[in-house]
Amino acid sequence: MAGTDAALRAFQPVPDGLTEPFWRGAAEGRLVLSRCPRCRRWQHPPLTACRVCGVTLHPEVAPMAGVIYSYTTMYHSSVPLYDPPYVVAVVEVGAIEGPRIVVRVVDCDPDQVDVGAPVTIEMRDLPGGTYKVPVAVLTQSAIEVISP
Amino acid sequence: MDSGQTTDVAVVGIGRTAYTRDLNAARTPLTLGAEAARNAIADAGLTPADIDGCASYAMNDSATFGQVPYAIGVDELTWNLDVYGGGTGSYTSVHSAAMALSSGACSYAVVFRSLCGRSGLRYGDAEGMASLLTHGDQQFDFASGYAIPPQWFAMWARRHQAEYGTTAEDLGAIAVAERAHAARNPHAVMRSELTLDQYLQGRMISAPLRVYDCSLEVDGACAIVLTTAERARDLAQPPVYLRGGEFTWNSGGSWNNWPDFTEMYTAKVAKRFWNRFGIRPADIDVACIYDCFTYTLLVSLEGLGFYDKGAGGDFFREGRATYGGDVVVNPHGGLLSEGYIHGFNHHVEAVEQLRGQAGQRQVPGARTAVVTAGGGPYGGALLYEAA
Numbered sequence: 001m002a003g004t005d006a007a008l009r010a011f012q013p014v015p016d017g018l019t020e021p022f023w024r025g026a027a028e029g030r031l032v033l034s035r036c037p038r039c040r041r042w043q044h045p046p047l048t049a050c051r052v053c054g055v056t057l058h059p060e061v062a063p064m065a066g067v068i069y070s071y072t073t074m075y076h077s078s079v080p081l082y083d084p085p086y087v088v089a090v091v092e093v094g095a096i097e098g099p100r101i102v103v104r105v106v107d108c109d110p111d112q113v114d115v116g117a118p119v120t121i122e123m124r125d126l127p128g129g130t131y132k133v134p135v136a137v138l139t140q141s142a143i144e145v146i147s148p
Numbered sequence: 149m150d151s152g153q154t155t156d157v158a159v160v161g162i163g164r165t166a167y168t169r170d171l172n173a174a175r176t177p178l179t180l181g182a183e184a185a186r187n188a189i190a191d192a193g194l195t196p197a198d199i200d201g202c203a204s205y206a207m208n209d210s211a212t213f214g215q216v217p218y219a220i221g222v223d224e225l226t227w228n229l230d231v232y233g234g235g236t237g238s239y240t241s242v243h244s245a246a247m248a249l250s251s252g253a254c255s256y257a258v259v260f261r262s263l264c265g266r267s268g269l270r271y272g273d274a275e276g277m278a279s280l281l282t283h284g285d286q287q288f289d290f291a292s293g294y295a296i297p298p299q300w301f302a303m304w305a306r307r308h309q310a311e312y313g314t315t316a317e318d319l320g321a322i323a324v325a326e327r328a329h330a331a332r333n334p335h336a337v338m339r340s341e342l343t344l345d346q347y348l349q350g351r352m353i354s355a356p357l358r359v360y361d362c363s364l365e366v367d368g369a370c371a372i373v374l375t376t377a378e379r380a381r382d383l384a385q386p387p388v389y390l391r392g393g394e395f396t397w398n399s400g401g402s403w404n405n406w407p408d409f410t411e412m413y414t415a416k417v418a419k420r421f422w423n424r425f426g427i428r429p430a431d432i433d434v435a436c437i438y439d440c441f442t443y444t445l446l447v448s449l450e451g452l453g454f455y456d457k458g459a460g461g462d463f464f465r466e467g468r469a470t471y472g473g474d475v476v477v478n479p480h481g482g483l484l485s486e487g488y489i490h491g492f493n494h495h496v497e498a499v500e501q502l503r504g505q506a507g508q509r510q511v512p513g514a515r516t517a518v519v520t521a522g523g524g525p526y527g528g529a530l531l532y533e534a535a
Contacts, residue, residue: 010274010279011290011293011295012291013291014287019287044288044402045284069307070304070409072299072302072303072306076296076354078295079274079296081291081293088294088299090303090409100402100404102288102292104292110355115306115307133291135292
C-alpha cells in the first residue's frame with residue numbers, strides 16, 4: 001500500500017457514541033446505519049435523534065446493495081491509503097434515493113463504473129489499522145451490460 | 149437601477165499583494181495580510197488609525213482579524229469577525245461588515261483573506277485537508293480515500309455529465325476563457341494562452357476534472373475597506389456601492405446528502421437575489437463567480453439563470469461570457485488563472501471594474517457586478533454598483 005502507518009493515521013475512524021455502531025458493524029461484515037424507529041428515515045452520518053421526529057435513532061442493519069449516484073476516479077497521488085487510480089462513489093443504499101454512503105468501487109476497471117449502476121456492498125480492510133470499511137462491487141449483471 | 153432597494157455601504161479601498169507560486173518568495177500569512185490591508189487603506193486615502201472594524205475568514209491557515217490590524221498599527225477595533233470556513237466566508241465577512249457599518253458598530257472596516265496556499269498548506273494535499281476539517285462526519289469519507297476538494301467537485305460534475313451530457317470540452321471552454329482573460333491581467337499568475345487541446349491533454353486529477361479545472365494554488369492576500377456611503381463621498385476613490393446580497397446555508401451534516409449534485413447554492417439564492425434588486429441576469433455587466441473548479445463556475449452561473457441547464461459549454465464557446473457577449477465572467481481570470489485567494493480576489497476585481505480602473509481588462513461601461521462566494525450547498529451572491 002501507498003503510505004506509511006504514520007501517514008495513514010489521519011484517515012483512521014474516530015469512533016464515538018454516534019459513529020461506533022457503524023465501525024463495529026463494518027468489522028462484523030454488516031452495513032449499520034442510523035435509523036428512526038418512528039418515521040423509518042435513515043440518517044447518515046448518524047445523529048442522536050431524528051431530525052424530523054426528534055426521537056432517538058437506533059443503529060440498524062442496512063441492505064448490502066445499492067445504486068451509484070455519482071463517482072470520480074482519483075488519479076492524483078495525495079491520499080496515502082490507496083494507490084491511484086481508484087474509484088470513489090456516492091452510493092444510494094437499497095435503492096435510488098436511499099441513504100447515501102461514500103465507498104470505493106473495487107475489483108473493476110474504472111471504465112466499467114457508471115451512474116445508475118447497481119452494486120453490492122462488502123467490507124474490506126482499511127489500511128493502517130484494524131478497521132474495516134465498506135466498498136462497492138459492481139453487480140455481475142451490470143458488468144455484463146456495460147462491457148464491450 | 150430603478151428599484152427601491154438602496155444601500156448605505158460602499159467599498160472605498162482595495163489592496164493586494166503580489167500573488168505567487170514562487171516558493172523562494174514565501175512570506176507568512178500575517179505579513180501578506182498586513183501588506184494587503186495597508187494597501188487597501190492607503191488606496192482609500194485613509195490611515196490605519198481610521199480603521200475600527202475588521203473581518204476575515206480562514207481554515208486555520210491564516211492570520212486572524214486581530215493580528216493584522218495590530219500589525220499595521222490599528223489601535224482599537226469596535227467590531228470584529230473571524231469566520232471559519234471555505235470560500236463562503238468571503239460572502240459572510242463582507243456582508244457582515246456591511247451590516248456592522250449600517251448599524252454603527254464601526255465606521256471603517258477592513259476585510260481581508262490571506263493564505264500561503266502554495267508554500268503552506270495545499271488544499272490538494274489530503275493529510276493537510278485532514279488537519280483542517282474539524283467535524284467527525286469526515287471520517288466516513290476519508291476512510292474511502294475521498295479527501296480533497298477536486299474529488300468532491302468531480303463527484304458532482306460527473307452527475308451533471310450523466311444527466312445533461314456535459315463534456316470535457318464544456319469544462320475546457322471555461323478554463324480556456326478564464327485564461328484568455330488572465331492574459332490581460334498583470335496580477336494574474338497564469339497568463340500564457342491555454343488551448344482546448346492543451347486542456348484536454350492536462351493531467352487528470354480526479355476524473356472528470358483535469359489539472360486545468362482546478363484552482364491555481366498561490367500565496368497572497370487581498371483586502372477591501374468599506375464604510376458608509378456618507379463617509380465614502382469624501383475619500384480618495386470613487387465609491388462602489390454594495391447593494392446587498394442573498395445567502396443560503398444547507399446540508400449541515402454532509403455534502404453527500406445535498407439532493408441534486410447538478411446544482412449548487414446559486415440555485416437556492418437566484419430567485420431571492422434577482423427579486424431583491426428587481427433585476428435579471430441581462431442587467432449584469434461583470435460576474436465574478438466563485439470558481440474553485442470549472443464545474444463550480446459552470447453550475448453556479450446556470451443556477452443564477454444566465455443559461456439553461458446543460459447550456460453552459462455553448463455559453464462559453466460562443467463568447468457570451470466574455471467581452472462583447474452577454475456578461476464578462478471573471479475578467480481577472482478567476483481562481484483558475486489569476487490565483488486562489490479563496491474568492492476574495494473576486495471582490496477586488498469587481499470594485500476595480502466598477503471604478504473603471506481595470507486597465508487592459510476593463511469591461512467598457514461596467515456599472516453592475518455580481519460576486520458569488522461558495523460551492524456545493526452553501527454560499528451567496530452580492531451585488532455591487534458603480535457610483
